[in-house]
Amino acid sequence: MWRINKKGYQINNYKGLLGILPALLFMLIFFIGGLFHSLTLSLERQPLAGQENRFWAYKELMNQSFLHSIMVTVGIAAAVAILSGISGLLAALFLAERSRKWKWLQIIFQLPIGIPHLLSAYLLMQVFMQSGWYSRLAFRLGLVDSMETFPVLIHDDWGIGIILAYMWKEVPFIVLLIYPFIVKLIADWKETAEVLGGSFSQTVRLVIVPILLPMWVGGMWVVFAFTLGAYEIPALLAKTSFGSIPVLAFQEYSQFGLERQPFAIAMNLVLAVISFLIGCLLIYFQMDWFKKGRRIW
């Protein structure tokens, strides 16, 4: 007969931890390690460039221009996350409720996920710029007097092109994330809410969205964090003076020599801290939501 000794019991107690060990090690070594290394690099002195203070990079960041860059970068990421979240929810509801038979429509919705961001930015540029397809079409249809009067959507002041390019990629991501749950939630709750007099929009507002909230907001946070640190799309679609931090950081990193590296890394670390703080805030709200015993499944 099998006998389990003390060591066996200990291993048994921690077998759950052993299961996640590979993922944990990966995160510890690459993520925490990388973060620590970046922090050390950002605090490097540069005596040759006259920077003796360990915090010179962060001191240099404390100016009006960088604050403006933070607002622009965070603003664009928040706009992309919120707009993608709302559009993704509406699209997933439409797909789940109205087009269960049209499987091809669901496949079309998933196609942009496979297109690289760089390519999506290029495609968007081709269609939305003032000499692009839509301006030509609008001109041919007589909607605009000349192609130059077509609204500026690429390299514009408000980052509309950037938002559109990100949304083209992120809306399908949100749809992919929440669609199966929406299908299940509609199957579970639509009939129940209907017999109590609830319309479909009330069922969505009062039942489906609250139950879906933690996952939906989590998806939006992923989009926010990604957009906050992504480089390609603002590099291609933003005007030079736009001030997107990832673009500025890459310029510092690649164009001004090794002595500017701590500065570039400090910029990215500021973004990481913002993303982390917003993540913590969302986790706090989520914990508060569940605190009283509320469950969603």
Added chain:
Amino acid sequence: MQLEQINIQINNESIIHSIDLKINSGEIFVLMGPSGSGKTTLLKGIAGLLPFTSGKQTWENGTGTTGLVFQEPRLFPHLTVLENISFGLKVRGIPAKERKKAAREFLKNLQLDGLEKRYPHQLSGGQQQRVSLGRALILNPDLLLLDEPFASLDTTLRQDLIEWLYDLQRKLSFSILWVTHYLDEALSVADRIGIILEGRLQQIGTPSKIFQNPDSEKIAQFLSLPNRFSKEQWSNWFQGELNVLPTLNRGWIDPNHLQLFAGEYNQDEDIREEFTCMIPAIVTKVRPSREGYSISVLAGNQSLDVNTTGWKRVPTVKEKIRIRVPFAQIHWYSE
């Protein structure tokens, strides 16, 4: 509420066929039928969840409302007891203060005082089903539709809830269309019973009428009526013509009305005013029951069930016995 010639088709398949039904005010109408007979489809049709293919639904006062309670409580997991109960009021645009007040007052009827802030997973199965009932009843429906509401609960809890709902219904006087496949549930609450088989309403009547005079052998079979035999078989046992209407060609008798005798034949046993017969038989199975024993016997090639009361000695398997059958206790029906 009245249904006239209701038909329901789902994916071109006819589920409900030409149903006529009237449910009176303050009445409990129990709908019984085997699985797949169309009970739930009819209920969903009445609740407006499925469209009628043809037919008419009318109400005594012109218009009417229904409330539907499913087999599972289906409580919204993110809402408290109070929020679940007041959900229907919320979607009707009743202000928060008013709906909370109404829900709090209704909690007393539901025997859920003090549980208003709990979430569904913090309640027992019976409490959850009471919230589910309260959620429908607070809307004051003209007709409450119950789709086997207590089927997922254990026997004791089910009986308690049946009693509680029956008392509540008598107090508040709402009408109920109650679907169940439990005979005891139907008998304990029904003012009238309807039997639905293969999408057709086969018989409507009081519980005693349905059980004593089923309209067909199919209904008798569905109700699991015991000791069902043809008139010819009964005539053989009674050794002569029976004084029964010619249209009634089958009869059943309750096992409690059969008397079992062991040992030799004694003529004194037959000195009675009532018309009886004695059937010789062999015991095939003996099962203890709450009242005494439930005994299966074989008389020729026919099997009969006999119930005895008390815990005195009972025959053993393969023992030869006799059964006394009082003619007056046989219920006759048409095949």
